[in-house]
Amino acid sequence: MTPAISLDGITKRFPGVLANDDVDLTVERGTVHALLGENGAGKTTLMNVLYGLYEPTSGRIVVDGTERSFEKPQDAIDAGIGMIHQHFMLVDSMTVAENVTLGTEPRKWGGLAIDRDQARQDVVDLCERFGLAVDPETRISELSVGVQQRTEILKTLYRGTDVLILDEPTAVLTPQEIEELLSVFELLTDQGKTIIFITHKLGEAMQAADEITVLRDGRNVGTVDAEATTREELAELMVGREVLLEVETSSYDPGAVTLSVDDLTVTNEQGIDVVSDVSFTVRRGEVFGIAGVDGNGQSELIEAITGLRRPQAGVIELGDREITDDDRRERIDQGMAHIPADRHERGVVMDFDLVENGLLGSQHAEAFVNNGRIDWKRTREHTETIIEEYDVQPPNPDASASALSGGNQQKFIVGRELARDPQLVVATHPTRGVDIGSTEFIHERLLELRAAGVGVLLVSSKLEEVRGISDRLGVMYEGEFVDTVDPEAVTEEELGLLMAGEQPAQEVSADERE
Amino acid sequence: MSESDMLARVKERLRAVLRRSAQTSAVERLLISTAALGLAVLVGTVLILVSGRMTTCTTAAATYFGVGFCYDPVTVFDRLFLGALGDPMNPLFRPLHGEFAPPFRKGWSPFNAAMAVTLRETTVLVFTGLSVALAFRAGVFNIGTQGQLVAGALASALGLLVLAPIVPGGAVGAVLLVPAGLCIGAVAGGLYGAIPGVLKAYADANEVITTIMLNFVAAQFALYLVSNHFQRPGSQVVETVPLPDVGTIPSVVFDPRTNFSLLALAIAIGFGGVIYYLLQYTTMGYELRTSGLQPAGAEFGGVxxxxTIIASLTLSGALGGLGGAMYVMMILGNFQTGVPSYGFDGITVAILAGNNPLGVLFAAPLFGIIKSGSIVIDTATSMPPQLVDVLRGLIVLFVAMPEFFRLIGRRAIADEPSVPNGGDEDA
Structure with missing residues (x-):
């Protein structure tokens, strides 16, 4: 049987970057194929080549036994290839049926008007055929992210897609929604569709895929059978060396309260409460994790704590000092380090070189400044230390931040913030976009600080991360703490339910552990 | 190809151009500016020839290929660029007449009157250019340098008139009065710049709009104040009585009648260095640049x-005010309404300089030459001053545009995701 997709020696070169290096990839018809790799391994680039967004520097694309060359996505769509990007391209104010048929609407009156009934019927038929449950009359803005994703899938199916590419489809989903997505995969492959999905999560790849291809540094380092492989084997392929997936935590021996948040209420730009009456404490020598699906008030909560947003009500204390009305600089001076969620916007100044970025937040610190005059020499030494310690690539302090990959920017930020000698570290997605090796390193550093008596407040959408290194775990849903749990006692399913807003069953609660 | 595809392609092309212009190196930028100047001269030549054909005159100023033209582009550009320097070169086209001439004219002195005009315009433009550039580096579009310059000019003139009677004359008086006048100008300009700063910081008022409006306020207030309270008796224009000589900046080397002072130029150059140092080597400058490049990043860093907004506009205003004080104390010798548009020219100077304070020191002379050269053209040719203005505008437009594209290009590419790193977003 001819494979649905066969890529032969694809190389894609960008100025200064070899994103794909002679990659071969064969995807059999009716299977789920996972493209696994660390961030920056070239997965998305490879799929963008297949989808006609980029022209390959060299190499052949064979679809269904016929060699093709795609100049633009429309060519790929015509060849039966559809792609769903991380960011959905749906019109919020339109219904599912309108979105699905957008641009290819069935017409009536000789093409003068859109045949809405027909469009609705088409979508209903499509849903039935593939066993997908979506109400065609609902507006996108009223749908959960999971259903929006399903609408995207319908959209590509409506255009006659045989091969469906999904870029990090699970990044925005709750565990339950991920389960549903994986069953959708099954329904689709039963109908003969082929699925390629990009992920950097080992577990998901093993669970959902028939075959897994691992990319590293733009090269295909191996295609394995999902049934026959192990997590360790995949992890090794991804990083090129053996990694420990379990983080060793030292004994839990918390000290005095370093951060106390009391009845904090925060509003967003529209004046709507996005954090309501949240209270918790972080002690010295503990990691307090906050889990939750993105957009449930975590970022506003963190902004209020770090001084980037003014809370509506409530009290924040750092050590024994109330900092509710302190501005950002005073909080930095009080020993609060912050790894921000948005590294492009906040963490680094893109047009600054690394030396200049190394000073960000310390531009008043005595270590680098005398009477308002910056000691660039010392700043440069400081920057070089961070680069070396955190293995920032390229190791060039004069490179501008924008020349670094996201993962390396992140490593640099983490290095700079943890070098502040803080009493509290507020870390938001500290390992987002960072490869496994560096993730491990960052976790170790956070745990070292914990052992040294620093309080760590950790927000992450990666469940393994918050569960792995937190001592206590608060779960946020729609601006409130649903529960505070012991991360070791709670199962992934329970956590998923809490994240979806289910009230906790009255059993394990870490509050009692205090 | 569908319409949206077309649009997408045009957009992609445009983005590629912006990306390319944002990444030009210093050498490339210099070459581009030189090429742009050449192109402006070329277009200007066509313009001069065409209008020369459309005008009637008794004798042709030049004859090319048997066709007579009323204006000669060679003369015009020769006057514009070389006239502004007091004719350092022998006429360039003499070899065509079969004679040999050395490139530099005998008896040329760099301290001539035309050069003085060029340099005194340069002096004021350095201040206004620095004013705009500094604000721009902080992410603030100060269109109000003109108004701040007027405020500084008016305040230093009035201040000096008040102070002059109470200080001794002679050298001692000059040593006291000249710095005092400059300080008054700087303070007045700074305070006037602080107004839009406060409005932006605390009322979120767009500084482009407030500064433009404040330009009118400054000009009208000066008109009112001078004509109603400080009018020089018997004068046909709205102006104050002349400042005493001790209140004007002494000229060095140059003839005092040229109204140019090398000392003033030296101060201007010194300020270029000071502002550069401020931006690169001080905490304040660092915070200013951070705010200008990435406000959210600055906020994160505790800026x-x-x-910072108020400080940058105040400083920017002070520089504009200093330019005004220089204008009064060096060029005019009193305050007159109808101040030339130094502030607006400062915007172009800053753009051409890429908002680099040291770049301003190189961009300002170009504008000085053009200003001074157009005065020379007026006296040397029969070309109407309006057409000279058009030529000036052409050169400014051509030379500044590539830099302008570079600026918006940098903004545009800052907004788009970096392509090669692929899926490093939102893991």
Whole structure:
């Protein structure tokens, strides 16, 4: 049987970057194929080549036994290839049926008007055929992210897609929604569709895929059978060396309260409460994790704590000092380090070189400044230390931040913030976009600080991360703490339910552990 | 190809151009500016020839290929660029007449009157250019340098008139009065710049709009104040009585009648260095640049954004005010309404300089030459001053546009995701 997709020696070169290096990839018809790799391994680039967004520097694309060359996505769509990007391209104010048929609407009156009934019927038929449950009359803005994703899938199916590419489809989903997505995969492959999905999560790849291809540094380092492989084997392929997936935590021996948040209420730009009456404490020598699906008030909560947003009500204390009305600089001076969620916007100044970025937040610190005059020499030494310690690539302090990959920017930020000698570290997605090796390193550093008596407040959408290194775990849903749990006692399913807003069953609660 | 595809392609092309212009190196930028100047001269030549054909005159100023033209582009550009320097070169086209001439004219002195005009315009433009550039580096579009310059000019003139009677004359008086006049100008300009700063920081008022409006306020207030309270008796124009000589900046080497002072130029150059140092080597400059490049990043780094906005506009205003004080104390010798548009020219100077304070020191002379050269053209040719203005505008437009594209290009590519790293977003 001819494979649905066969890529032969694809190389894609960008100025200064070899994103794909002679990659071969064969995807059999009716299977789920996972493209696994660390961030920056070239997965998305490879799929963008297949989808006609980029022209390959060299190499052949064979679809269904016929060699093709795609100049633009429309060519790929015509060849039966559809792609769903991380960011959905749906019109919020339109219904599912309108979105699905957008641009290819069935017409009536000789093409003068859109045949809405027909469009609705088409979508209903499509849903039935593939066993997908979506109400065609609902507006996108009223749908959960999971259903929006399903609408995207319908959209590509409506255009006659045989091969469906999904870029990090699970990044925005709750565990339950991920389960549903994986069953959708099954329904689709039963109908003969082929699925390629990009992920950097080992577990998901093993669970959902028939075959897994691992990319590293733009090269295909191996295609394995999902049934026959192990997590360790995949992890090794991804990083090129053996990694420990379990983080060793030292004994839990918390000290005095370093951060106390009391009845904090925060509003967003529209004046709507996005954090309501949240209270918790972080002690010295503990990691307090906050889990939750993105957009449930975590970022506003963190902004209020770090001084980037003014809370509506409530009290924040750092050590024994109330900092509710302190501005950002005073909080930095009080020993609060912050790894921000948005590294492009906040963490680094893109047009600054690394030396200049190394000073960000310390531009008043005595270590680098005398009477308002910056000691660039010392700043440069400081920057070089961070680069070396955190293995920032390229190791060039004069490179501008924008020349670094996201993962390396992140490593640099983490290095700079943890070098502040803080009493509290507020870390938001500290390992987002960072490869496994560096993730491990960052976790170790956070745990070292914990052992040294620093309080760590950790927000992450990666469940393994918050569960792995937190001592206590608060779960946020729609601006409130649903529960505070012991991360070791709670199962992934329970956590998923809490994240979806289910009230906790009255059993394990870490509050009692205090 | 569908319409949206077309649009997408045009957009992609445009983005590629912007990306390319944002990444030009210093050498490339210099070459581009030179090429742009050449192109402006070329277009200007066509313009001069065409209008020369459309005008009637008794004798042709030049004859090319048997066709007579009323204006000669060679003369015009020769006057514009070389006239502004007091004719350092022998006429370039003499070899065509079969004679040999050395390139530099005998008896040329760099301290001539035309050069003085060029340099005194340069002096004021350095200040206004620095004013605009500094604000721009902080992410603030100060269109109000003109108004701040007027405020500084008016305040230093009035201040000096008040102070002059109470200080001794002679050298001692000059040593006291000249710095005092400059300080008054700087303070007045700074305070006037602080107004839009406060409005932006605390009322979120767009500085482009407030500064433009404040330009009118400054000009009208000066008109009112001078004509109603400080009018020089018997004068046909709205102006104050002349400042005493001790209140004007002494000229060095140059003839005092040229109204140019090398000392003033030296101060201007010194300020270029000071502002450069401020931006690169001080905490304040660092915070200013951070706010200008990435406000959210500055906020993260503990920069007090409101304070930075006010500080940058105040400093920018002070530089504009200094330019005004220089204008009064060096060029005019009193205050007159109808101040030339130094502030607006400062915007172009800053753009051409890529908002680099040291770049301003190189961009300002070009504008000085054009200003001075157009005065020379007026006296040397029969070309109407309006057409000279058009030529000036052409050169400014051509030379500044590539830099302008570079600026918006940098903004545009800052907004788009970096392509090669692929899926490093939102893991």
């Amino acid at each position: 007090k954004t409101k304070r």
